[in-house]
Amino acid sequence: MQTLSKMPPASSAGLSPDNYTFLQQYLYRESGIVIDCGKSYLLESRLLPIIKAENLSTINDLCRLLRATAPPALKTKVIESLTTNETLFFRDSNVFDALEKSVLPQLIEAKNDIKRINIWSAAASTGQEAYSLAILLAERGLTGWSIQVLGTDLNQQVLDRAAQGRYLQIEVNRGLPAKYLVKHFTRVGLDWQLSPTIRSMVKFRQLDLRASMRGMAPFDLVFCRNVLIYFDVDTKKKILAEIRSTMRSGSLLVLGAAETTLNLDDNYVRVPHGAAAFYRLP
Amino acid sequence: MAKAMVIDDSRAIRMILGRTLSQHGYEVSTAGNGREALELLNAAPSSPNLVLVDWNMPEMNGLEFVKAFRADPKYSDVPLMMVTTETEIDQMVRALEAGANEYVMKPFTDEIIADKLRVLGLIQ
Incomplete structure (x- = not known):
């Protein structure tokens, strides 16, 4: 995956560079979807409801859980929250x-x-x-x-x-x-x-x-x-x-x-x- | 430049819709009710290219305006969109039957207005 070789921007608020790369690789492995660099906001905004529901403090805590032994239901929720696309009637x-x-x-x-x-x-x-x-x-x-x-x-x-x-x-x-x-x-x-x-x-x-x-x-x-x-x-x-x-x-x-x-x-x-x-x- | 008229008794709504239409290249004029709109239209040198009209307004409401507007042959082909808090299907049917081409339920966003302009084939 070409884009994974790039480093995420140092300004990624909250999400550490290591965890950004982890989420890129995790999403690619589970869904084949490539998240480019500089999408911290997207990752954080999509995952925030899960972080709250799991009583976690930060997105880094969620990454720690995913790296360890997260329940399958949680893994599914994470993938689904990152792969939902906007759609509308009669688009285009x-x-x-x-x-x-x-x-x-x-x-x-x-x-x-x-x-x-x-x-x-x-x-x-x-x-x-x-x-x-x-x-x-x-x-x-x-x-x-x-x-x-x-x-x-x-x-x-x-x-x-x-x-x-x-x-x-x-x-x-x-x-x-x-x-x-x-x-x-x-x-x-x-x-x-x-x-x-x-x-x-x-x-x-x-x-x-x-x-x-x-x-x-x-x-x-x-x-x-x-x-x-x-x-x-x-x-x-x-x-x-x-x-x-x-x-x-x-x-x-x-x-x-x-x-x-x-x-x-x-x-x-x-x-x-x-x-x-x-x-x-x- | 294409001309649009926004008819709504709320100054804020006139301003918001006017700004949105300006972003899509329209020169926008406004009116606070149907009667004022008809007076302005009749005094204008040319027909508008688009009309957005609210339903509930003093003096002449949106539905009455649509009927009067469509009764004039020179406005028969002008795209007209109702933008209103009325959300019952019966009311939508009445508006469409009277001659509205599209219908937007408030609250709306810039994207919703843009989507409807696409439905009307007015923007890409």
Whole structure:
């Protein structure tokens, strides 16, 4: 792991340089995610709730516990708190515009004979991406079709939340067009609950992207956005190869706006759709 | 420069929304209620490119404003977003049916406003 050879900045408040390196290596070993230098604030802010819950004084105390014989549940909590990604409904309007205007119409036409579409949201977090895709497909009124969206994530805690399909007001305020909010959600107290129709289209399960993906259903669309940036080059290559094994000829991969398959996997062909880029398997 | 109008009876909200829209390149004018907004719009040389309007205001509330605004053909295509404390689905439906394009529930953040501007295709 290239970034581990760098020393963290001496100004790391609270977290000692030794423990910073320990957490970098620990996170890499357990999740494959690379934390660069200068992210003390991120580590401390994410781990603070655990430090408090465990009645510890500092993040260094937590590192001491992890170095010794921490209970598995605590290790899981630490990894989950460091691997939770921000997500929102209809994130990146370029991608969803392209889906609505060209990608989904083409996909529906291509699948009209078997009337089955499988989509994978590979870093589902709390589910907004997976449900956004389900909403777009539901809006197409595809009666008699089998449509499945699979959401996976390393973090079981966020998947449990995703499966509930229940969101805070601040979460539905972000990115979700109002026309979909009034159509597919109901108010439950102060929260917003997705309709059973949309929820029935989406399933969630835990998955480590570094694991083998062979045997997973062939997907027509794979969303793996803003995840590869956290891995080193070798792991990115391995993940892209594994994702390929879950796709069929003509399937599309969607990466984050700042991500690419270039210099990582030559088997994908970059296909622009409007202002968004998709990666097609020939 | 694109023009936006912010209509809210709270001076603080007008200031916050005005600042957010300025950051996205809008020249912002403000009004304290629907009637004042219509007067200002009718006196302006050109239509606005965006309108943000509260619901509960004196003299003319947000829903009445939306109906009056949309009744004028020259404003039929102007993107309009309600920014309000009203959070019931029935109210959202009424606002959308009256001609609002988007709906933001208070409290909001700069990111929420930016996300909605993206939904409306007004920023990247």
